[in-house]
Amino acid sequence: MSEFDLRTxxxxxxxxxxxxxxxxxxxxxxxxxxxLRTEWRVLFxxxxxxxxxxxEIGRRAKMHKTKIxxxxxxxxxxxxxxxxxxxxxxxxxTLTLSAQGRRAFDDLVVVAEAHDTRLxxxxxxxxxxxxxxxxxxxxxxxNGVERALSPAIxxxxxxxxx
Amino acid sequence: MSEFDLRTxxxxxxxxxxxxxxxxxxxxxxxxxxxLRTEWRVLFxxxxxxxxxxxEIGRRAKMHKTKIxxxxxxxxxxxxxxxxxxxxxxxxxTLTLSAQGRRAFDDLVVVAEAHDTRLxxxxxxxxxxxxxxxxxxxxxxxNGVERALSPAIxxxxxxxxx
DNA sequence: GGGTAATGGTTGTATTTGTAACCAACAAGA
DNA sequence: TCTTGTTGGTTACAAATACAACCATTACCC
Numbered sequence: 001m002s003e004f005d006l007r008t009x010x011x012x013x014x015x016x017x018x019x020x021x022x023x024x025x026x027x028x029x030x031x032x033x034x035x036l037r038t039e040w041r042v043l044f045x046x047x048x049x050x051x052x053x054x055x056e057i058g059r060r061a062k063m064h065k066t067k068i069x070x071x072x073x074x075x076x077x078x079x080x081x082x083x084x085x086x087x088x089x090x091x092x093x094t095l096t097l098s099a100q101g102r103r104a105f106d107d108l109v110v111v112a113e114a115h116d117t118r119l120x121x122x123x124x125x126x127x128x129x130x131x132x133x134x135x136x137x138x139x140x141x142x143n144g145v146e147r148a149l150s151p152a153i154x155x156x157x158x159x160x161x162x
Numbered sequence: 163m164s165e166f167d168l169r170t171x172x173x174x175x176x177x178x179x180x181x182x183x184x185x186x187x188x189x190x191x192x193x194x195x196x197x198l199r200t201e202w203r204v205l206f207x208x209x210x211x212x213x214x215x216x217x218e219i220g221r222r223a224k225m226h227k228t229k230i231x232x233x234x235x236x237x238x239x240x241x242x243x244x245x246x247x248x249x250x251x252x253x254x255x256t257l258t259l260s261a262q263g264r265r266a267f268d269d270l271v272v273v274a275e276a277h278d279t280r281l282x283x284x285x286x287x288x289x290x291x292x293x294x295x296x297x298x299x300x301x302x303x304x305n306g307v308e309r310a311l312s313p314a315i316x317x318x319x320x321x322x323x324x
Numbered sequence: 325g326g327g328t329a330a331t332g333g334t335t336g337t338a339t340t341t342g343t344a345a346c347c348a349a350c351a352a353g354a
Numbered sequence: 355t356c357t358t359g360t361t362g363g364t365t366a367c368a369a370a371t372a373c374a375a376c377c378a379t380t381a382c383c384c
Contacts, residue, residue, distance in 0.1 A: 004210060004271045004274065004275060005210065006206055006207070006210060007298065007303055008278075008294055009274055009278055010183050010278050010281050010282065011180065011183045011184040011187055011277070011278075011281075012203075013294065013297045013298065013301060014176060014179050014180035014183055014184075014297065015180040015184065016224065016297075016301035016302075016303070017176050017180075017297045017300040017301040018173065018176035018177045018179075018180040019224070020224075020300060020301050020302055021172050021173045021176055021300055022173040022176070022177065025173055026173075036339095036340080038340095038341095041174075044168055045168070048166060048167070048168060053362075053363095054362075054363065055361075055362055055363080058362095062178065062181070062182075064341090064342080064343090065362075065363065065364090066341085066342080066343085066363090066364080066365085067341075067342090068363090069362095069363060069364055069365090070340090070341095070364090072363095073364090089349075089350070089361095089362085090348085090349060090350085091348070091349050091350070091361065091362045091363070092349095092361095092362065092363090093362085093363080109166045112166065112171055113166060115173070116170075116171055116172050116173075119172050119173075119300065120172065122299065123296060123299075126292075127292050127295075127296055128296075130288075130289050130292040130293065130296075131292065131293060131296045131297075132170055132175065133289075134285060134289055134290075134292075134293045135175045135176065135178075135179045135293075136169065136175065137284065137285075138179040138182060138183055138281065139175060139178035139179040139182050140178075140182055141169055141178070198369095198370075200370090200371095215332075215333095216332075216333065217331075217332055217333080220332095226371090226372075226373090227332075227333065227334090228333090228334080228335085228371085228372080228373080229370095229371075229372090230333090231332095231333060231334055231335090232334090232370090232371095234333095235334090251331095251332085251379075251380070252378085252379060252380085253331065253332040253333070253378070253379050253380070254331090254332065254333090254379095255332085255333080
């Protein structure tokens with residue numbers, strides 16, 4: 001019986017906290033719009049940060065391009081997103097939220113904000129600040145897109161995620 | 163363009179941090195032992211907290227019983243775990259680590275500890291303490307097994323996870 | 325004791341995800 | 355201009371996951 005405790009092991013703790021806190025919110029976008037996690041992430045990126053290509057979303061959200069490709073196809077089928085081919089570079093397609101997509105986004109933002117408020121209701125302002133800061137560092141945010149705190153144990157691909 | 167920022171939204175942040183921090187470690191148990199995340203979780207529960215049944219692991223780790231059933235079958239095939247039927251209640255099977263299973267566990271504990279140390283290397287002791295505390299509360303640890311901080315947005319099953 | 329529900333666990337099937345391969349368009353150098 | 359490499363994106367197939375149904379055993383209780 002080792003001393004090592006799962007309940008303080010960061011990857012485990014983070015996964016449990018992530019799953020637990022995602023549950024309530026994922027039910028909403030699933031029940032209301034039949035979306036998957038990949039789909040709301042794409043929706044949120046377009047809604048919050050403006051039109052962009054699939055590749056750009058991939059870089060920001062660290063999602064593999066196949067995930068994005070499928071998420072975009074699903075959002076397109078739901079009429080939430082439209083594509084526009086870039087005439088200067090015909091490989092690229094700029095993605096835009098439709099009016100309907102924006103309504104869904106606006107609706108979900110309200111839910112997300114309320115959910116987040118509830119999640120942090122039992123944390124002090126100081127705790128919350130430290131928590132967010134640590135998580136952003138662990139997630140590799142802030143230092144451009146590249147990885148920050150967590151070098152590989154024995155190296156892994158730098159450009160394609162998962 | 164809403165004010166809402168994904169990079170401070172807890173479920174998103176937690177998922178990103180969880181994924182990022184899990185990457186290096188998952189490579190090790192995958193490469194060295196061909197294990198899945200469900201498998202190392204079962205292995206760690208048995209190694210750290212002693213023999214127990216699949217149902218008990220499910221309660222502790224908040225894993226669905228089908229995941230555990232398959233993880234146990236895989237660990238058994240690898241000769242890392244053995245089962246012993248409870249004579250008092252013939253539905254139950256107590257799971258135990260084999261000598262080989264314990265060696266794998268001991269090996270992975272060392273890796274996990276080193277990985278965790280590296281992850282928190284850039285955090286102050288105070289930051290780390292707050293981080294762990296917040297995550298445990300968000301994950302619903304500490305208050306028995308039941309949920310703590312994150313009530314459902316509109317209610318969800320209490321006993322089966324996911 | 326007999327019926328009904330609850331518990332421990334497994335299996336089957338539909339979804340989702342991961343991984344690799346692929347195609348088309350562009351870039352850069354010989 | 356050829357050719358080699360890179361980038362943006364899709365598709366095909368394998369692996370993993372969720373979900374429901376299932377079986378066996380035990381618990382409850384009339």
